[in-house]
Amino acid sequence: MTNGQHADLTVIVAKTAPKLGSKGISLFLVDTLWPGFNKGKNLDKLGLHASDTSELFFTDLKVPINSLLGEEGAGFAYLMQELPRERLIIAALAIGASEGMLNWTLDYVTQRKAFKQTLGQFQNTRFKLAELKTSLEINRAFVDQCIERLKENDLDVATAAMAKLSTTEMQGQVADACLQMFGGYGYMMEYPIARAFADARVQRIYGGTSEIMKEIIARSMLGK
Ligand SMILES: Cc1cc2nc3c(=O)[nH]c(=O)nc-3n(C[C@H](O)[C@H](O)[C@H](O)COP(=O)(O)OP(=O)(O)OC[C@H]3O[C@@H](n4cnc5c(N)ncnc54)[C@H](O)[C@@H]3O)c2cc1C
Structure with missing residues (x-):
């Protein structure tokens, strides 16, 4: 769990009526100091080292009855309601991270020289940067549209899934292409692009994987 080490108050999802399936799930506000709540290891991750991911x-x-959050049996519905917002936050992060990586790379290719030219004078560099910038701006426009829809309470699950899928896949492509332009330095952790590359990978996994996003989008088109 993200922030498991730091958390002092958690929302726990529990099966309160297992036979009822998704209608038998409830949410509880649980203090991490209560007996029976134990924090395990802070897991060693590929990236995102500034954020802890912990076993719980x-x-x-035992939880008191007044720790029930909302109505009994409505937990799954509450979780589903919040998913578009969570996925849009991940999409916005992908836009910001991609913009940062592009800016670092622009600085680097205008300084670093190879074969008596800056890297930015090679056609390959110019075309690749043009492609990445185009992709970034198209994704940004879609995310902005989704933010407006979220504000109006009109962002559906499939559209939020499209935003997460498209932006996080783009972030992965930007990270890979930008790191390449740094050459060997790009592989060194002292260069922020290396850290951004490692941090980008999980964006296609947490909050629902890219494959699950595709499944959600396909269901909205074809049904189950
Ligand atoms: C750093 C980090 C922080 C996290 N923080 C949290 C957190 O705070 N709270 C929380 O609840 N979770 C958290 N997670 C869990 C995360 O949401 C899950 O890891 C993620 O949703 C994938 O689920 P899984 O690991 O069970 O993979 P699995 O479901 O086992 O998937 C494995 C592979 O199979 C594919 N797959 C699975 N089902 C299908 C399908 N139906 N069709 C096609 N392909 C499929 C997946 O796409 C994936 O490639 C975190 C994970 C990480 C890595």
């Missing part, structure tokens, strides 16, 4: 264990954890 529950052993005979």
